[in-house]
Amino acid sequence: MKKSITLIILISALVISCKNSEKQEDIIPSKEVLQEQTDLLSTQWMNDIQLNNGSKWETNIETTEGVEKMQELLKAQSTASIDDYHQLANQLNEVKNKVVKECTMKGASHDNLHIWLYPLIEKVSALSKTNDIDEASKIKQSIIDNVNAYTTYFQ
Structure with missing residues (x-):
C-alpha cells in the first residue's frame, strides 16, 4: 500500500513538473521565435x-x-x-x-x-x-x- 501511495505521489509530482516546464516554455520565447520577430x-x-x-x-x-x-x-x-x-x-x-x-x-x-x-x-x-x-x-x-x-x- 505504501509503495502505491509513493508511486502515485511521484507520478503526480512528475506531471506537475512537466506542466510547469511547458508553461515556462510558453513564457520565454525560443531563439527561433526571437529570430522570426527580428526577420519580420x-x-x-x-x-x-x-x-x-x-x-x-x-x-x-x-x-x-x-x-x-x-x-x-x-x-x-x-x-x-x-x-x-x-x-x-x-x-x-x-x-x-x-x-x-x-x-x-x-x-x-x-x-x-x-x-x-x-x-x-x-x-x-x-x-x-x-x-x-x-x-x-x-x-x-x-x-x-x-x-x-x-x-x-x-x-
Missing part, C-alpha cells in the same frame, strides 16, 4: 529590390490604388488596443487580397513588386496574431515603412 521587422527586402534601370517600375492602377488605401487605413485607424490592431490587420489584409487578385503585372516589375509585397504580407499576418501591444506597435510601424516605400520603387 527586417528591411532586408530593400537590399533585394531593384529599380528599372534607375527608374521606378510601372504598375497597374489597381495596385497603386490599393497601396493608397492601405496608407489611408494606417493613418485613420486608431490603434489603442489589441482589438484595434487586429481590426487594422484585417482591413489591410482585405486590401492586400484585392491588390493580389487584380494584379496584371508581368515580368521584372511583377517580380520586384513581390519582393516589396511578401514582407508586407508577413507583417500583416503577424499583426493579426499578436497579443502584445508593444509588439503590435512595432509591427504597425514596420508596415507603415513598408507601405510608404512603395513610391520609392513603383509608379
